[in-house]
Amino acid sequence: MKSYNSSIVTKQGLKQLIENILAHKYRLLAPKKSGEQLSFETILRAEEVVLNQLLRTMTTLSPKEVFFPRTEPVLRYTGQEMHDVEPPTPETVLFGIRPCDARGLELLDKVFTWDYNDKFYLKRREATTIVTFACSDQASVDEHCFCLGVGGDPTASSGSDLLLSTNGDDAFLLEVITEKGERLLNSCKEGVELQASDKRAADQLEAIKDRFVRKQDLTEVRHKMPEYFDSDQLVQETYRCLGCGICAMSCPTCHCFDIVDEPKAGTLGEGARVKNWDACSFALFTKHAGGHNPRELQCQRCRQRYFHKLAYYPQKFSEESLCVGCGRCSRSCPVGLDIYQAVTHVLGKGRA
C-alpha cells in the first residue's frame, strides 16, 4: 500500500474524470435512479451520475451484485456434455459505493477464498476498480447507519481503490488508495485538474460521527452472543419476522446461494447450472429432503442471521463481524426489524 496521495478536484473535473473513464471503454457502474430506487446500473453518459443523489441516498441493494450477481451460470450443458463457464469480466469501474460497502467486499473476499477460490467472484474483483464516496455529505448518514458500532468508519478507505469525499460546496477530495486506483486515475486524468492536497477524508470523521444516532459498539458482542442463543428476549425481538429475504438480498455481505439447473427455454437438453441468491430467512433454506427442518420457526432463522453476522463469522475469520452497519436491512425490512436495535436491546446496552 502506498502512502496517501490526495488532490482536490472540482465538480467539473470529476465529471471529466467520469467522461474519461467512459471514453477508455471501462464499464462504469454507478448508482442510478430506476423507478423510485437507487441501484447500481451501467452508466453510458456521464450526466447519468447524479452526485448529489448518490451522496445522500444509499442504494437499496448493495454493490455486492457486481461481483456476486443475483444469478449466474457456473456450468452449461448440452445433452450429456458439460462446459465450463468463464465469467464475463470487462474492465469495470464501480463508482460511488460507500465505505461500508467497500469494507463489505473485504469481508466477502475471505468467504470466497478461505477453502476454495471462487473464480467467478475473484475474476470480477480483479477486473474492477472501486471508487468509493465517503459519507461526508450532511445527508449521507441516516438514522439506520451504524458502521461505527461494528468497526467501520464513514470515511474509511479500506476496500477502496480511490476515495472521494466532499470538500466544500463544489469540490471533492480524491485520495488514491491503491495502485489499481492510481492506474485508473493515471489513465483517465487527461483534462482533469488535480490540485494536490494534504487533506484526507478522515479529517472529517469527528464531525460526521456526530450525525450518527446509533453509536453503540457491537464489536464485543460476539463474546456475549452464545449466552443469548436461547434467549426469550431475542425471540421477542424477532417475533414479527415474516421470512422474506430482503435483508439478505440487500445486505453487502450476505453471500448464501442456491444452485439450480435451469433448462434453457425453447430448447431440449440444453441449460445451465446457475447460482442464485438465497437467504437463511427462507423457510426452505434448511429444510431437509425428508421434511425435517432444523430451523422450524422464523425466529430461529432470524437468529441464525444475527449470529452469523455477529458471532460465527468473527469466530471463523477474524475479529470483525460480518455486518458493516450500512443499515440496508432495517431500511428495507417491511416489518421494521432491525439487527442493531434487536442486539442492543437484548444485550441490555440501551435503546437506539
Add this chain to the structure above:
Amino acid sequence: MNSIHEVREEARKLLEEKRVGMVIGYGKGKGKKNYPIFITDPQKVEELHFESDCFYNLAVYLRKPEVCSHGKLAIVVKGCDARSVRGLFSENQLKSEEVVMLELKCDAKGIGRDKCTTCRVKNPLTPEEKNPIDGEIAKILAMPMEERFRFFAEEFKRCIRCYACRQICPHCFCKTCIVEKSEPQWISSTPSPLGNWSWNFTRAFHLIGRCVECGECARACPVGIRLDILNRYLAKSVEEKYQFIAGMDEKAAPPLTTYKQNDNQDFIR
C-alpha cells in the same frame, strides 16, 4: 370499537379471562414508527397503540406456527385486515371461533399510495358502495398493448425474488409455494426476465378473488414493483363480473371455485 382504549380494555379482559392466548396489535417504540406487537401478558395491553400510519396487515401473523401455538388469538384489525381474516376463514385456514377481531376504524392519513385513496373499508363494519376511480389502473388501460407489456415486463425484471410480496401477504398461505416446486418447475426460481414475468403473473393470478387490496405486497417490495395495481385491477374485475368482494362474507365461495351456468362467455368462440 371506537378507540384504542376500548381495544386495550377488551384485550385485557380477553387475556385475563384466558379467552385468548395472545393479542396481536400495533406497538410503538419511543418516537419511532409503529410495528407489530404480540401481547400475552394482560399487564402489557397498554403497549397497544393505534394511529393513522398503522399500515401493517396483521392478519399475516395468524398463519405463523409460533403465533398459532398460543391457542385462540385476538387481533387488532382495520377494514382491510378484517377482510383478510374473513378470507382466511373462508379458505379454511382459520376457524372463526378461534379468532377475536378487535376492529378499529382507520383514517389512513399519511400512509400514502393508492392503497388508501381507493380504500372502501376504512370503517370495517360498513363498507362503502363503490370503488373510487383508480388513476393507476386508468393509466395502464390507456396504454397500447405492447406498451403495457413493456411496462410490466420492466417492472417484473427488477424482481430479485426475495419473495417479500408473498411473505407479507396473508393470503399467500401455501406452505410451499408453486415456485418452490420442482418436477415440474413451472416457474423458474432464477431472477431472470422470463421467470420473473411468470412468477409475478402467477402470483397475481393466484390472488384472484382473494386479494383484499391491502397493498402490503407493493409496500414491502424492495425494488418497488407495482404489484398493487395488478391486484386492484383484478379485484375490480372480479367485483364487476361476479359481484364478489373478497373477505366481505366468510361464507361466500371464492369466485373461481364456483360458477353460474350463464357466466359470460363472450370471449369464447
Add this chain to the structure above:
Amino acid sequence: MSMNMNMKFEPKIMAFVCQWCTYTGADLAGTSRMQYSPYVKIIKLPCTGRIDVQFIVKAFEEGADGVIVSGCHPGDCHYTSGNYYARRRFEMFHELMSFVGVDMRRIQFAWVSAAEGRKWAELVNEVSKRVEELGPFNVFHALREQANELNP
C-alpha cells in the same frame, strides 16, 4: 417461433383440448379429410377443467406464438361441470393477460364438440391466420432471449 431470413414465419401454436369433445372433434376433422393449417399442435387433457393457466404461460415461455384452449360446450362436460369452472378461470386469465399487455388475439378459447370437426378446422385456420398476421410474439420471446443471455 422460428423465423429466418429466407423462411416464412411459421407460428407455433399450442392447443390444449379436452379428450371427450375437442380431441374427438379434431379426429372427426381428420376422418372427414378436412384440410387445415399445420401450425397447431394438440395436447390432450381429460377436461378443460384440468387446464391450468400455467400450461399457457409455459407454452409462451417455450416459444409459442399462440394458444388455443378448447373443450366441450357448456352443459356437455363429461364431468358435468369442468368446463364451467374453466370458463371462469379463463375469463379472469383473459383479464389479467390483457391487463399486462398480452395481445389476446394470440389466445383463443373455443367450444368444439365431438361432432364439430368443421368448427375445429375453421378454428385452427382462423387462429393460424391471425397469429401469422400478428407475427412472432416478439415481446415475449424477448424475455426468453434476455433470460437465456443472462445465463449464456
Add this chain to the structure above:
Amino acid sequence: MARIGVFICWCGENISRTVDVVKVAEAMAGVPGVVTSVEYKYMCSDPGQKIMKESIKNDALDGVVVALCSPLMHEKTFRTAAEEAGLNPFLLEVANIREHCSWVHENKEEATKKAIAITRSTVERVRYNLQLKNITVPITARAMVVGGGIAGIQAALDIANGGHEVVLVERTPSIGGHMAGLSETFPTLDCSQCILTPRMVEVARHPKIKLYSYAEVESVSGFVGNFEVKIRKKARSVDTSSCTGCGICQEKCPQKNIASEFEEGLGKRKAIYVPFPQAVPNKPVIDRKHCLYFTKGKCKICEKVCGPKAIRYEQEDEIVEERIGAIVLATGYETLPATFFPEYGGGRYPDVITGLQFERLASASGPTSGELKRPSDGRRPETVVFLSCAGSRDLAKGISYCSKICCMYVAKHAMLYQHKVHGGKAYVFYMDVRASGKNYDEFVRRAIEQDKAIYVRGRVARVYEKEIEGVKKLVVKGADTLLGEQVEIVADMVVLASAVKPSVGAAALAQKVGTPYDQHHFYSEAHPKLRPVESNTAGIFLAGAAQAPKDIPESVADASAAASKVQILFSRKEMERDPYVSMVNSDRCFGCFSCEAVCPYRAISRKEIKNRSGEVLKVVAEVNAGLCQGCGGCIAICRAKACDLAGYTDQQIFSAIRGFNTTSTYEEEVVKK
C-alpha cells in the same frame, strides 16, 4: 436414462402419403433416450405388433411411443400388446399422426415436420409416464329401476329373476304406467291390462323387488357399483302396512269431483283414492290439494270409517337411503295435451281429445265402461276424425322427430271405433303411414280394408265448432294432397295423435344421476348403434320411451337388454377401472379445500394429520380413488400444486409442452434432407 422405443406406422398410404415416416423414424432415432425407432407398413397388424413386442423384450424398453392413428382407435390394442410383452401398459403413449396430421395436411414437408413434433412431444411425455395399475372397485349387486311402467316393470322383473335385488321407484301412487290405461294393444288387439296386470302383481309379490311407489329419486351420489341413492317417499297420508285396501275410505270420501289422472281427465276420483282398481300397491293415497281436511281443516271421514286405523294425516315425506350398484332409467313418456293445439280447438272443444284419452273411452274399465260417447254430451259419435302427427315432425311445434307409435295406434283406434260404433265413419288424416314392425303393415291394411277407415293424406288446417240441428259438431278443414283438393268433414269427435315427449322431470333426474340428455330431454345413449341401452355414465342404463319414442315390444326388449347389461355388471364381485385418478401430496397441501369445492364427484374428503401424541397438525385433502373420475379440476385450482392426476401429471404435460415447442436443429436437418 430412459429406454424408449418409437414405432411409426405407415397405415398403408394413409399416413405415408403425406408424412415421410422414414424421416420421422430417423428424427426420433436421434432423440436422447430413444433406443429404437422403426417404421412399418401396418403397425396394428400382427406382424407390426410383434415388432413392438420383441423390441420391448430385446431392447428392455421402459417407454413406448406408437405414432399412428388416433388413440381412440388403437391405444387399447397397443397397450394390451405392450402388457403381453411384459411392459406396464401405461408406459405406452400414442402419437396421433393420422387424424391430426396426415389426413388434414397436404404439404408433405409441413406434415412431416408436424408429425415429428407430435412424436417428439409424445416421447418427452412418455419419459414421465408412471407405471399405473387399474383400480378395482367393489360392486353392490343391487339395482334401482326408476319408473314403474312396462319398461321399468320388465327390467325389474328380469333383474330380480336373475337373482339380484331391485329397488323400483315409481313417482305415482301405482306402478303400471301408461300401459295400464290403454284399451287394447296393436297389432293383436289383446287387452292391455290383461297382459300387464299379472306382471304388476308379480312385481308386488317378488321377494327380490322392493317397491317405492309415490316416491321420487332425491339424489344420487357415488359411481358405478357404488351409488348412494336418496329416495323421497312422498307422504301418502296412509299407513300402507296396516291398510288392507278395503276401499271404504274411498267410497265415503265426500270430495268426488276431482279429475282422474288415470282417466286422462275424462273420469272423476275422490280425494282419497286408488288410481285404478288393479293398482299396485292397492293402497289409497290422500290428495292433499283436494282433501277437505287438508284444505279446510275439517272432515276426517276417512279416518272415522277406516277399520284398521291406517289414515295418517300427520305423515311427512320420508327420505330413505339405498346402496345401489346400477341404475336403470325407465321414466317413460307423456304426450302433448290437447290444449297444445288451439288450431284444432284443443282445450276449447271437449270433443277434441288426445289419443290417450281415446284409449280410456275405448277401455272396458274406462269412464264409459268401453262405450264410445262424446265427452261433451255423451252422444255416440257418428263420425270421428283422427289426426296423426299432431305435433310430431313439426318444427313449428319444436318437435323434429317422429313419435313412432301414432301410426299404429291411430289404425287401432279407427278399428276399435268401427267395432264399437257400427256404421260410424272413421277418417284418418296422415302424412305417411309408418308401419314397419312385425304384422304392423297388415294391421293398418286391415283397418283400411276390413274396417273401412278412410285414410286421407294431408294435414288439417283447422277445426271449428258448428251447431247443426241442435247438435254441436266439429268441422274439420284440411287438404287431401293426393287428390289435390280441400276437404271438409263434419265430425262428432276429433282425436289427436299428439306427439310423444319425455316425462316431466326427465332432465332433472338426468342431472341428478349425472347422465346426458338431448335437446328434447330424451336420455342419450352411449352409442346409437352399439350401446343403445347404456348411458355415457358408467352404471346408468336406459329402457323404454325415456330414450326415444317406443312402443310396448320395443320398450320391453330395451328393458330386458338393460337388465342383461345390469346382470353382466353384477356377474363380477368387483370391476376394473382405468387408473386416471387424482392424488394429493399431503405435505404440500395446506387445506384450503378449493379442490373440494370444484370436485363434481364429492371425491375429496378431509384428513387430519396428527403427530405421535395425537394432536392435529393440519387438515388436508384426500382423494377417494373410487369416486374420482379423473377430470383434474382439483389440480388446476390447486395453487400449491399439491395434487396431481395419474396419467396426466403436471410433469407429463410440462414435458409435452416443452417437447412440442422445441425443434432441434438435428430434426430440422432431417426434414430438409
